[in-house]
Amino acid sequence: xxxxxxxxxxxxxxxxxxxxxxxxxxxxxxxxxxxxxxxxxxxxxxxxxxxxxxxxxxxxxxxxxxxxxxxxxxxxxxxxxxxxxxxxxxxxxxxxxxxxxxxxxxxxxxxxxxxxxxxxxxxxxxxxxxxxxxxxxxxxxxxxxxxxxxxxxxxxxxxxxxxxxxxxxxxxxxxxxxxxxxxxxxxxxxxxxxxxxxxxxxxxxxxxxxxxxxxxxxxxxxxxxxxxxxxxxxxxxxxxxxxxxxxxxxxxxxxxxxxxxxxxxxxxxxxxxxxxxxxxxxxxxxxxxxxxxx
Amino acid sequence: xxxxxxxxxxxxxxxxxxxxxxxxxxxxxxxxxxxxxxxxxxxxxxxxxxxxxxxxxxxxxxxxxxxxxxxxxxxxxxxxxxxxxxxxxxxxxxxxxxxxxxxxxxxxxxxxxxxxxxxxxxxxxxxxxxxxxxxxxxxxxxxxxxxxxxxxxxxxxxxxxxxxxxxxxxxxxxxxxxxxxxxxxxxxxxxxxxxxxxxxxxxxxxxxxxxxxxxxxxxxxxxxxxxxxxxxxxxxxxxxxxxxxxxxxxx
Numbered sequence: 032x033x034x035x036x037x038x039x040x041x042x043x044x045x046x047x048x049x050x051x052x053x054x055x056x057x058x059x060x061x062x063x064x065x066x067x068x069x070x071x072x073x074x075x076x077x078x079x080x081x082x083x084x085x086x087x088x089x090x091x092x093x094x095x096x097x098x099x100x101x102x103x104x105x106x107x108x109x110x111x112x113x114x115x116x117x118x119x120x121x122x123x124x125x126x127x128x129x130x131x132x133x134x135x136x137x138x139x140x141x142x143x144x145x146x147x148x149x150x151x152x153x154x155x156x157x158x159x160x161x162x163x164x165x166x167x168x169x170x171x172x173x174x175x176x177x178x179x180x181x182x183x184x185x186x187x188x189x190x191x192x193x194x195x196x197x198x199x200x201x202x203x204x205x206x207x208x209x210x211x212x213x214x215x216x217x218x219x220x221x222x223x224x225x226x227x228x229x230x231x232x233x234x235x236x237x238x239x240x241x242x243x244x245x246x247x248x249x250x251x252x253x254x255x256x257x258x259x260x261x262x263x264x265x266x267x268x269x270x271x272x273x274x275x276x277x278x279x280x281x282x283x284x285x286x287x288x289x290x291x292x293x294x295x296x297x298x299x300x301x302x303x304x305x306x307x308x309x310x311x312x313x314x315x316x317x318x319x320x321x322x323x324x325x
Numbered sequence: 326x327x328x329x330x331x332x333x334x335x336x337x338x339x340x341x342x343x344x345x346x347x348x349x350x351x352x353x354x355x356x357x358x359x360x361x362x363x364x365x366x367x368x369x370x371x372x373x374x375x376x377x378x379x380x381x382x383x384x385x386x387x388x389x390x391x392x393x394x395x396x397x398x399x400x401x402x403x404x405x406x407x408x409x410x411x412x413x414x415x416x417x418x419x420x421x422x423x424x425x426x427x428x429x430x431x432x433x434x435x436x437x438x439x440x441x442x443x444x445x446x447x448x449x450x451x452x453x454x455x456x457x458x459x460x461x462x463x464x465x466x467x468x469x470x471x472x473x474x475x476x477x478x479x480x481x482x483x484x485x486x487x488x489x490x491x492x493x494x495x496x497x498x499x500x501x502x503x504x505x506x507x508x509x510x511x512x513x514x515x516x517x518x519x520x521x522x523x524x525x526x527x528x529x530x531x532x533x534x535x536x537x538x539x540x541x542x543x544x545x546x547x548x549x550x551x552x553x554x555x556x557x558x559x560x561x562x563x564x565x566x567x568x569x570x571x572x573x574x575x576x
Contacts, residue, residue, distance in 0.1 A: 037443075037444065038420060038421060038423075038424045038427075038444060038445070039427035039431075039444045039445055039447070039450060039451050039454065040421050040423050040424065040451075040468055041443070041444070042445065043443030043444075186440045188443040188444060188445075189439055189440040189441065189442060190431050190438070190439045190447060191437070191439060191440035192444070193420075193424060193427070193428060193431070193437075194428060194431070194432075194438070196417070196420060196424075197417050197420070200417035200419055200420060201415055201418070203411075204415040204416065204417065204486070205428075206379075206399050207403070207411075208403060208428060208429040208433075208486060208489070208490060209399070209401075209403030209404055209432050209490065210428075210432050210437060
């Protein structure tokens, strides 16, 4: 079982097990109504982690700067709603990706270290109003994630995705077969940044607040930790990581308000030392052993 | 005189005071079976790296099929039909054998950038890659990952990737490097069966292989061409014995 999906011999059809995250998400929606805001946060981080996996897992480049795109997306969404009065989330998400570059940190615009409040999110497409229980927000995030997942998955199974894996495996050889490696990387960075920006936009829309923390190094590091926990270069590692991380954070922060990072740190150390493929890697290994038995 | 498949004129390369290629005038004819030999440090790999564009020459010109490619980037040279293999395997180790070859085929066919359809639905790329593997006796290994493939076969994949580019000129950098002599006959067999129209320049230390394969041999020493000629002449040449074969016996 290889860590990477895709390639010229890979079957691109969606396997039944790939519906599992969506089933879990729907079940959670009905079964855990009091956790919907945590749920929405998890969905957003999955999208964010998915965008990072494109760069780290497929193109093979470690980055700690991904929060820049996430933060830009978050601020663009916030500024559009708070300053420009454009509050429709779908219109915003489109605009966010276009306006990534013109966003800046000017205090009058972003509220500086106090953050930007007064973000009023209009009903989605003028139809679906955000409710205080977070139902609309959750379903909206789920839909955007579904779209992002579909795009990323399609890309990974495509010739472009395979060539990215080629860059990761041996960029010297990619040059030698005439691939414009630099431009391939520019393209995947752009796509990844756009998705990260969309995730950032979702954070602002669901929290109706945006603070400087979205741009922080910690935010980028946290994301990388999530991806490593889940498993790098596997698409679904980006699903497992944020679920485990954010639920653990929620649980640990309640139990041990001062030491919760210790729990997260322990998990990371264990994964890095004993399970380089992350949690999904452990599951993969277990499956292989199970199948190997007569 | 018709245009050579590949030609260098007064090619030089120096790193500071160290000259590693000195006024190399070299001609590779269309369909040639040409070997470049010389002791370690003779500048063979530097020469190849200048040909492929990995290393810019200090002066001189490189002409591919009549076109000056001296200032051209690596990718463009590949597009114009210049392929190479590596002395030390440069493979996509965690990918299947078929993917290794298909990556090259897809680049050549200009579909490698596409992202809307799944790679496996590009039937033309897949079929061509499989055909290529079959001609090298690798069809059964198509779905094996490189890390799980025996070394001898990895050397064949090294060649297969270059062939996926359908080169007019193929530079083989020690194709039998590290392969036990019992298995190197398989490499030679593959080399013998390469399409006749491809001009091949082989750099090799295995003298058996060189003398069985090449119809013309260039001997390089200390960044300069010492002598060039058909194998019979090179085998008899006293200078070659002194400089090159002499060193071979030492180690």
